[in-house]
Amino acid sequence: MDRDELTAWALKNGWRMIADCPSLTKPRNPKEAIVRMVFKTTVVNLEVKKPAGKWEKVSGASYAAVVADPETDVPQGLGFETIPSFNTLMRENKDAQVFSAFK
Template identity: 65%
Template structure:
């Protein structure tokens, strides 16, 4: 995958751009990112916000080593398995975006 493909996947799956990074937000605080993808020139990092407000890198890999089996699946190689309930968080963000378009 490359930077553009990873960004497109994220935006299609409920992520939103916050401060220049594809991000997921808390269900009860939709303006505050708690998970983000930091897309650099040659690598992508998965970061989670700690309760103290500091970002912690939980995984990262070069774009060439990040793979996507299916558009609905999580990309392999970034450490998504280390983030509890990532699928549920993505679904909540996707649902919020869909229902916001009705209002």
């Protein structure tokens, strides 16, 4: 997957663009990113914001190593499949986007 495909997948699955990075936010504070994908020239990194406010790289992979799962469409190679809290956070962010449309 390339940068555009990852961005499209992220926006379709509850991520939002914050500071030019697809980001997941705290459910109670939707303006503060706590997980983000940072795109470099040849790699994409997944970073998590520590309580002290510093970003820490959790995983990274070259674009060629990141592939969409044929069944779930979730990119494999960035750690989404091994860290269940990301799936929960993505679901909460997507639900918040869907329900904000009804306000």
